[in-house]
Amino acid sequence: MNRMGYGRRGPSSFNKLDSALAFREMGLKNGDAFADLGCGAGDYSLYACSITGAEGKVYAVDISEDMISGLREEIRRRNLCNIIAVESDICNSIRLSDDSVDCCLLATVMHAAKLMGNDKNLFPEIMRILRPGGCLAIIECKKEETFFGPPLSMRISPEELDGAVSPYGFKKKKCVDLGYYYMMLFSY
């Protein structure tokens, strides 16, 4: 981790919160398909592989060619077979099939990609790829001053997030405290 809080392969929130707790709360299990939307360096995706196992699948999606090629290298290095890195703009269309995913994660993407109010295609696309009964997990920085992370003006409160997501038909299940972060879980 360098001075900017970036890991070797790029910026990541993964090591700044209790990721094991986040995955337990998501309820991800062996055999599931998991989509990490805006995966960045892919730390959540690489961890998810160990949960979903050989019978499951992990789709790591990012708009950045650099992030995706770096992750593909890491996948090759670790010789993983149950993860696919997909270059795709999630605000446009997500290059995954209908009803193909049990759980979608957006980890510190909503604020970074300025998706609040620019989510016209995002949530319908997430609904399209989620299997009925699937789960949407959104991790964001708490809306408070911290020594790292985005300025307060870019941060999204749980209430604002719920207000943006619920109109699309997702139902809020719970909000999990992750220290500097929170995770909101939705079903549909």
Ligand SMILES: C[S@@+](CC[C@H](N)C(=O)[O-])C[C@H]1O[C@@H](n2cnc3c(N)ncnc32)[C@H](O)[C@@H]1O
């Ligand atoms: C702050 S990083 C978060 C990375 C990772 N999810 C994490 O928390 O460790 C935001 C990521 O979202 C990606 N991103 C931004 N806009 C996107 C879009 N429209 N489609 C797909 N990915 C996008 C960026 O390339 C970047 O890798």
